[in-house]
Amino acid sequence: MSSFLDPSSDPSEPGVKLFARHPADVARDLIGMILTVDGVGGRIVETEAYHxxxxxxxxxxxxxxxxAAMFGPVGRAYxxxxxxxxxxxxxxxxxxxGSAVLIRALEPMSGLEQMRERRGADAARLLCAGPGRLCQALAISREHDEAPLDKPPFALEPSMQDWEIVVGPRIGLTKGVQTPWRFGLAGSKFLSRPFPKA
DNA sequence: AGACTGATATTCT
DNA sequence: GAATATCAGTCTA
Incomplete structure (x- = not known):
C-alpha cells in the first residue's frame, strides 16, 4: 500500500489521507506525483481545484x-x-x-509509444499537455468514471522531491476566474499553457 | 503569432 | 436555444 494512504481507512475508499482535504490543498500536493494507467503515464505537472x-x-x-462521482467517496476518478x-x-x-481536482497535464515518462499511437505522431510536449490530450494518450473514458485510483488500471505514486509550485487563475472559465486554483510545476515544458507572470 | 471555426454531450434557461 | 473545466485545423500577418 502506498504511503499516502491512511492504513486505518477502509480499503474500498482509497486515499483518505491525501484526498479528504480542501481541493486546493490536494491540487497543490498532486504536482510531482507519478500517475499511470495500465503502465502508461508520467509526472503530474498541472492541476486545477473545483469546490x-x-x-x-x-x-x-x-x-x-x-x-455523481463527485458526490461519492474521495480517491476515485470523475x-x-x-x-x-x-x-x-x-x-x-x-x-x-462535491469537490475534485482536474488533471490538466503530465510530463510523459512511460509508454510514450502507446501515447503516440493513440494521439498520432505528436512531439512529447504535446502528448499530455491539456486535459483532453491527456485522456486520449492514457485511453481514459467513461468506463473509468468512479474507478478507485489506488487499484489497476490506475497507479499513483508519491514523490519524495520538493518541487517549486506556481499558482494562477484557472483556464477556460467565465465564472470564478479570479480564484487562483491552478497549480503547476515551475519551469515545466509540459504545461498546457504558461502561467501568467507574477 | 494570434484569430476564428467546427465538432457536438451535457446542463441550464 | 445557449453555454461550456477543449482541441485541431485554417486562415490572416
Missing amino acids: HEDPASHTFNGPTPRN VYRSYGLHWCLNFVCGDTP
Whole structure:
C-alpha cells in the first residue's frame, strides 16, 4: 500500500489521507506525483481545484447524472465529456462532498509509444499537455468514471522531491476566474499553457 | 503569432 | 436555444 494512504481507512475508499482535504490543498500536493494507467503515464505537472461552493464547479448547482462521482467517496476518478468530444480526468476529493481536482497535464515518462499511437505522431510536449490530450494518450473514458485510483488500471505514486509550485487563475472559465486554483510545476515544458507572470 | 471555426454531450434557461 | 473545466485545423500577418 502506498504511503499516502491512511492504513486505518477502509480499503474500498482509497486515499483518505491525501484526498479528504480542501481541493486546493490536494491540487497543490498532486504536482510531482507519478500517475499511470495500465503502465502508461508520467509526472503530474498541472492541476486545477473545483469546490462545491465555487460557481465554476460542475457541482455548484447540485447533483446531476454526470457529476455523481463527485458526490461519492474521495480517491476515485470523475471522468466527464468536455465540449461533446474530449474526456477530462478528475480526482474526487474534499473535506465536504462535491469537490475534485482536474488533471490538466503530465510530463510523459512511460509508454510514450502507446501515447503516440493513440494521439498520432505528436512531439512529447504535446502528448499530455491539456486535459483532453491527456485522456486520449492514457485511453481514459467513461468506463473509468468512479474507478478507485489506488487499484489497476490506475497507479499513483508519491514523490519524495520538493518541487517549486506556481499558482494562477484557472483556464477556460467565465465564472470564478479570479480564484487562483491552478497549480503547476515551475519551469515545466509540459504545461498546457504558461502561467501568467507574477 | 494570434484569430476564428467546427465538432457536438451535457446542463441550464 | 445557449453555454461550456477543449482541441485541431485554417486562415490572416
